[in-house]
Amino acid sequence: MQIDRRLVSSFDWPLWTLSVGLALVGIMTIYSATCSVNEECSRYLATRQSYWLIIGLALMVATFSVDYQRLAHWAYPIYVAVVILLALVLIIGITSGGSQRWLDLGFFALQPSELAKLTLVLVLAKTLCYYEPGYSLMDLGVPLLLSAPVVGLVLLQPDLGTAGVIFLIAMAVVVMSGLRVRSLLYLTVAAIAALPVGWQFLKPYQKTRIWTFMNPESDPLGAGYHVVQSKIAIGSGRLWGTGYLQGSQNRLEFLPEQHTDFVFAVFAEEWGFSGCVALLAAYALLILLALRVVRRAQDRFGVLLATGMAAILFWQFTINIGMVTGLVPVVGIPLPLISYGGSSLVTTLIAVGVLISVSMRRYTR
């Protein structure tokens, strides 16, 4: 492939710097989160996350080296592969009771539901870029057909949180592609109306069951423990925080899931409100930079692709912080770039790679 000088000169440095910076903050926080009272700090998970960062950066480079238009060609094969992976996870999940060996051969650290986010955005962007703006609900058949297996298979895992996020990401792409405003309103009203009605129909034990369904890892000792502890940790950070590696709530192991979904609580305790605002501002800036890519993109496909990537960042960020601060039920969504987890980090970095790719090629055609 020939390297266009304009490609290099229009590289989106702010986007790159900000995302890598956030990932580094993540590694730092994971290190702190794996300290406990009796034991020394363990470098293990922080080191692993660093490896994932390197792998993710390599894949990011690979992603933006390819013209995003070429991604459109591979959209359906990739989509089919990911759906198969999702189905396979279910099968492995079932037989995991039968044979341990099978699991060992399985997709060791891969979480196909993470890949599913990227893939769904890709196929939706490819499909919807042919739509005339101002289309109505009736035209949503194909996007619906594409989303249903992905969302359905993730739901079956069961992972209601991730399924919800994938749905919201898909909605963002649909909205950007120009669904008629009135249709959008209908849809929203219908959804909001359906929620409490549906909820009312449930019996109390069903409600509890749904809550445990949403969060199968919730503690067995009473709902709400996670959130209470997380709020205490965040609150006790006050304005300036307790200082790096000094969070007592974390070190005394009051915090659950402190290096994965609740990593923000560790950060908030140690860096206080000042640090949190800086972190939130960094995320907001990251997403606004992503929207800048959307604005500058020079074809519909690029616009929709970038929108999807921006939505991946936005929804996970918002829901995770909302969850940790007790605004949203605990649904097991990681904080992108910061939470421990290879699949999540790599996926997010690939998403940023796609954004950079769209951004770089804004002048080339």
Add this chain to the structure above:
Amino acid sequence: MLRRPNTRALPEFRRRIRLFALCVLVAFAFLTYRLWVLQVLQGNRYTVMSEHNRIRLQRVPAVRGLVFDRKNRLLIHSRPSFDVQYVPGGNAGQEDTLRRLAEMVEVDGERLEEIAQGGNGAKRVTLVRDVDWPSVVAVETHQLDLPGVYLSVRARRSYLTDEVAAHMLGYLGEINANQLQRLRRQGYRLGDAIGQAGLEKSWERHLAGRSGGEKVEVDATGRKVRVIDRHKATPGHNVVLTLDMDLQQVAHDALKGKEGAIVVLEVNTGAVLALASSPTFDPNWFARGLTSREWRHLTDDRETPLHNRALQGQFPPGSTFKIVTALAALQEGVISPNKTLWCGGSYQVGNRTLRDWKKDGHGHIKMHQALVQSCDVYFYQISQRLGVDKIARYARRFGFGSPTGISLDGEGPGLVPDRAWKKGRYGTPWYRGETPLVAIGQGFLSVTPLQMASMTATVANGGTVYRPWFVKRVVSPDGEVMEEYGPVRTGTVGLKKENWDIVRRALFDVVHGRRGTARTARSEVVGIAGKTGTAQVAEMRGDAVKSEDLPYEVRDHAWFVAYAPTKEPEIAVVTLVEHGGHGGATAAPIAKQVIEAYFLFDGEEAEHEEPAGRQLSALDVRPPPRTDHAD
């Protein structure tokens, strides 16, 4: 190429992009406000709550299942292990305390001081790990004189047979990140111990149980004061093996100081009676944490004690493979057992001269003596009539070339070469001169000792291939049988009865005949049939050199495969001694020892059936102690 529609329509996105940006700002503002409320407005309240945060969720680890041998003797249990911990700061007379403590647990006082100081501000340090019972009693009774000193108890896995059967039983280790990710839903957490090898790994699901939880009140140092609520842990299931520890011990002792493996299978079920690999290791090291010296020893490149040679090691089978070649040749009718061939000590294929192990050859020889004396030239000749593909087909029917399917990790498949394989692997055709090497168990061919044992059992039982298995039963802690396992047939080698008989008679004479290669295995106790093998490690050019004169690394591997009794066989035994030289000299006497032990113990067994307390030196039979949950 994608068409680029509506390029000019891009401005229509502007309104929506602005809307999206607005959403981002609103979310940012909203979350910032939320943090303002939590951290600034209510910050003091939460700080107070954090200082009084006494309620904490603790996991209660499940007690891991016990493991017994076939005679119900305990092999692995989890015993309580006590650590002495110390909370520095705020204790008057720290020096005195530590000195007193040092006397009680019999360690160096200065060392304790060092550890106590070196906590780096940690609120709690572990002074001594796994102290003995008298020390526990002493510390407990003098609690008042020892401010800041606490005992913490947790379950520690204990392997009662130490090094014996270590490869079968495996060991525990800290869960790694991949396992963690996979097993989170099953309740595993960072820092948990999980089976990392052997039985402990492949039967983790049965042994592990499921951890419970406790809501506890703790003091400022994190020490448990009171349990508020509790969800019980589900203990793991106990496992009963087909292994006979008496026999395993004999096999273990026989391999001491050597590198190699012994496998003993029940001929009519495929059950593993003993499976030893040497050098071995002590799984208790993993339970208490390895020292760097131990770790270096375990990961030694040459000795590789962690490697289970019996099923992970892949070796050329040498002349033991002639059993398969002979059966194939007889069944395919390429040779009559009465046909005499000439062995002059070497054989010419193309421009290549292949030698017999006996320089001057065996003279005129028929099938029976060719097996008994292990004549190479005889098999070179019939290999040319068979062709490699037929040899490979028979070998695969006996289970070579793929893992046997024993429920243990990392089993090697071995390799059975044929034309298609070589084309695929090297892109070159098969050369005629390579077939004779395969026929005598050399060349590309490789097998695991376990596959060899399975083949021997198949020959002994007349053609049934069983999957080797070693777990007999899984029993719940209440004694309820959860799973019961039995023989699993994975195939049959259907041959004419007279062909089996010809080979079996020859195998009998290998041990009992005047010119047999394994006369060293002849036993007073029981009739043994078998076949020796001396597998070349390095290809020899020119004149044969005596193996003993070679440097250790290139010395031949010694094999012996055997079954006994010769009539109605019960067990199949395979011995491999790496770089052991000649099979008849090194491996056969070991096999004899194991077989004799089996039949001697077997006679004894009847008398000892009911008192369960029959003890073997390596076995300390105690009732499983009740373990308190770890703190």
